Amino acid sequence: MHGVSDRVLLRHLLEEAKGSRLDAARRIGVGRTTMYRWIKAGLLDQPIETIKARYDPRPRGPTKLDPFKPLIQARLSEFPWVSGVRLFAEIQAAGYAGGVTQLREYVQTLRPEPEPLVRYETQPGHQAHSLSS
Numbered sequence: 001m002h003g004v005s006d007r008v009l010l011r012h013l014l015e016e017a018k019g020s021r022l023d024a025a026r027r028i029g030v031g032r033t034t035m036y037r038w039i040k041a042g043l044l045d046q047p048i049e050t051i052k053a054r055y056d057p058r059p060r061g062p063t064k065l066d067p068f069k070p071l072i073q074a075r076l077s078e079f080p081w082v083s084g085v086r087l088f089a090e091i092q093a094a095g096y097a098g099g100v101t102q103l104r105e106y107v108q109t110l111r112p113e114p115e116p117l118v119r120y121e122t123q124p125g126h127q128a129h130s131l132s133s
Contacts, residue, residue, distance in 0.1 A: 006030060011044040057133035063108055065091075072103075076110050 006028050012018055013024035025035040038044055065072075068091045075082055075090065088100045096103075 007038060007044055010038070015042070027120075053073065061127065063102060065102050068094060068096050069106070073105065073110065076107070078110060 009028050009032060010024055014021060021035060022032060025032055030038075042050060071091060071094060072087060075087060083101065084104045087107060088096075088103050091103070
């Protein structure tokens, strides 16, 4: 797939007028028809800031886990640190036919962030000395 840098380089090579258009296309690895399509569409004259991706990401489809999400949320609200294996066993008993990885990824988005660890540093020998006093 050709990106913005290929278009900019092709425009630069065409402006220099060294050789033919076909030579410029070959130098950057673009096919003849692609080059002519870019020229016809005016893509070489667009400012770089206005060039956007051609395709949007695909919307996520339904998963096997979707019907069980309310059950998982209820269990996690009641017991926030219940293990993924325990949740997996519970939703399997309720009819879940999917895998544990999908469950783990979903549970990770629901769990609260742990408190950051605050390190306690002392000079060598000071902590042991203060305990014996």
